[in-house]
Amino acid sequence: DTGVSQDPRHKITKRGQNVTFRCDPISEHNRLYWYRQTLGQGPEFLTYFQNEAQLEKSRLLSDRFSAERPKGSFSTLEIQRTEQGDSAMYLCASSLRAGGGRDTEAFFGQGTRLTVV
């Protein structure tokens, strides 16, 4: 399977614990995104990487959230001191920057479902 993969698929954690999610994008894609989705809503943008550089972070991304993409390959999203409000589906997507600045389709992983109890 050469699509976007995310690990784990499900995570249950106690409030106050730290969690880390991993995303492996499609290998030739230089753009990587993290989104969060709650029930009945569309995905909300969290952060964006162009290769290894984190170029944009949403105001949704509090200080407890940190994302990395070392060497421009896989990415990790860490949430420290989790709160019940962090419970959501965390989606990773990748895309290829096209010539002429054209947008291209985004490929999403299956997501990591986080439940904070």
Added chain:
Amino acid sequence: SQKIEQNSEALNIQEGKTATLTCNYTNYSPAYLQWYRQDPGRGPVFLLLIRENEKEKRKERLKVTFDTTLKQSLFHITASQPADSATYLCAFSGGYNKLIFGAGTRLAVHP
């Protein structure tokens, strides 16, 4: 702020009919709109991208229109099938292909 709205009520139609979903946007003039399909517990899957200079785009039984005057996109599925039942998400790019999504419309196609 940039906003994108989709009909939050589920759309129920009979198999074989055409499903039409609506996407409206405000406070923005996107160069592109994208439509995705999402099944329960899974990530969105890309369906179609339409640019502002394209009035209409087709792919098999799918058709998308883009009216920059009305600030609206319509998504049509002709000859709908129960397998088309899913949530359909409209999105526009907020730069760097960062997507701003609507809440999605759930489509149920009944045999």
